[in-house]
Amino acid sequence: xxxxxxxxxxxxxxxxxxxxxxxxxxxxxxxxxxxxxxxxxxxxxxxxxxxxxxxxxxxxxxxxxxxxxxxxxxxxxxxxxxxxxxxxxxxxxxxxxxxxxxxxxxxxxxxxxxxxxxxxxxxxxxxxxxxxxxxxxxxxxxxxxxxxxxxxxxxxxxxxxxxxxxxxxxxxxxxxxxxxxxxxxxxxxxxxxxxxxxxxxxxxxxxxxxxxxxxxxxxxxxxxxxxxxxxxxxxxxxxxxxxxxxxxxxxxxxxxxxxxxxxxxxxxxxxxxxxxxxxxxxxxxxxxxxxxxxxxxxxxxxxxxxxxxxxxxxxxxxxxxxxxxxxxxxxxxxxxxxxxxxxx
Ligand code: SF4
Numbered sequence: 001x002x003x004x005x006x007x008x009x010x011x012x013x014x015x016x017x018x019x020x021x022x023x024x025x026x027x028x029x030x031x032x033x034x035x036x037x038x039x040x041x042x043x044x045x046x047x048x049x050x051x052x053x054x055x056x057x058x059x060x061x062x063x064x065x066x067x068x069x070x071x072x073x074x075x076x077x078x079x080x081x082x083x084x085x086x087x088x089x090x091x092x093x094x095x096x097x098x099x100x101x102x103x104x105x106x107x108x109x110x111x112x113x114x115x116x117x118x119x120x121x122x123x124x125x126x127x128x129x130x131x132x133x134x135x136x137x138x139x140x141x142x143x144x145x146x147x148x149x150x151x152x153x154x155x156x157x158x159x160x161x162x163x164x165x166x167x168x169x170x171x172x173x174x175x176x177x178x179x180x181x182x183x184x185x186x187x188x189x190x191x192x193x194x195x196x197x198x199x200x201x202x203x204x205x206x207x208x209x210x211x212x213x214x215x216x217x218x219x220x221x222x223x224x225x226x227x228x229x230x231x232x233x234x235x236x237x238x239x240x241x242x243x244x245x246x247x248x249x250x251x252x253x254x255x256x257x258x259x260x261x262x263x264x265x266x267x268x269x270x271x272x273x274x275x276x277x278x279x280x281x282x283x284x285x286x287x288x289x290x291x292x293x294x295x296x297x298x299x300x301x302x303x304x305x306x307x308x309x310x311x312x313x314x315x316x317x318x319x320x321x322x323x324x325x326x327x328x329x330x331x332x333x334x335x336x337x338x339x340x341x342x343x344x
Contacts, residue, residue, distance in 0.1 A: 004059075007133065007168065033177035039057075040054075061131075062129070069336075075092065086126070089337065090102065091103040101148070104168075105155035106152055107155060108128065111123075114190060114224050115223050118292070121334075124156075128161065130171070133168035151209075153209070159194075169206060170204070182205055182206050189210055191211070191224070193238045209252075209282070211224070211255070212273075215270045236273065236276075236277065240276065249280055251281075252281045264304060274314060279314065285302055302318070
């Protein structure tokens with residue numbers, strides 16, 4: 001069995017467990033969604049049957065928690081050890097109203113190479129399976145209680161692993177499993193145009209965030225090499241398609257690095273580029289990552305940038321800086337890990 005039960009649909013669970021009756025698959029599925037980690041917890045399954053299952057599938061989860069780091073602000077970062085020895089990180093962020101957001105990884109490392117991102121500097125090893133994605137959610141929930149939101153903003157580019165991300169989201173959305181609403185789930189992409197189009201055509205219609213960083217083509221290409229494959233015009237056309245398919249507002253993320261993309265020219269370029277799109281902009285003061293050649297923006301730069309957006313009628317907010325004490329903030333994931341090499 002390649003995949004653990006945690007990432008399976010009920011019919012797949014029934015097959016993996018060799019159940020004669022299909023409803024048994026659904027029974028196990030319910031227990032897993034409630035966070036059960038062993039068959040003994042599944043009290044509506046007869047003891048003899050549980051023994052058979054334990055002998056057949058000695059471990060329900062495919063991954064384990066290798067390290068836990070808690071910030072003073074309550075953010076929790078976990079390092080997860082995967083079945084092949086590779087590792088990823090995931091984070092739980094709690095806002096002042098007590099809403100808990102799980103920030104999940106979709107790949108081991110990331111192939112996109114964004115210049116300002118710790119994960120991008122690690123390289124790429126492989127995609128995560130839906131089981132490895134859902135287990136991050138359960139590990140965080142077991143430590144911090146009920147999770148209200150999920151964002152695919154951890155390590156990796158989710159639209160390059162869309163099939164496994166879709167399977168995980170199906171479990172997150174299913175009212176008979178975790179039961180989140182589609183508005184509580186956000187996929188964040190660096191701008192993979194075919195993935196955005198695929199999502200627009202086939203769903204799930206969750207919220208979409210795009211890490212724009214800059215709407216000046218040369219600056220964006222320097223900071224995000226994806227811009228050389230999918231330029232800003234192509235990206236905008238795909239976002240219009242997504243918006244037409246879902247009717248949802250799109251979030252643009254602008255991580256601001258002092259002097260690199262934080263000036264008034266960058267803010268004005270974003271305003272121009274966003275015309276015709278229904279967007280909200282999250283301005284993210286860049287979080288320091290040792291070894292990367294950028295600095296945090298000054299308060300004046302940040303305020304001037306926000307003012308230009310607001311004066312042009314764009315709804316803009318400044319992302320709260322949470323999780324910085326454990327290097328769990330945006331762009332910082334991966335500091336507990338080594339560069340990703342096959343077999344590492
Ligand atoms: S910002 Fe996102 S897409 Fe870019 S390298 Fe980091 S994890 Fe990958």
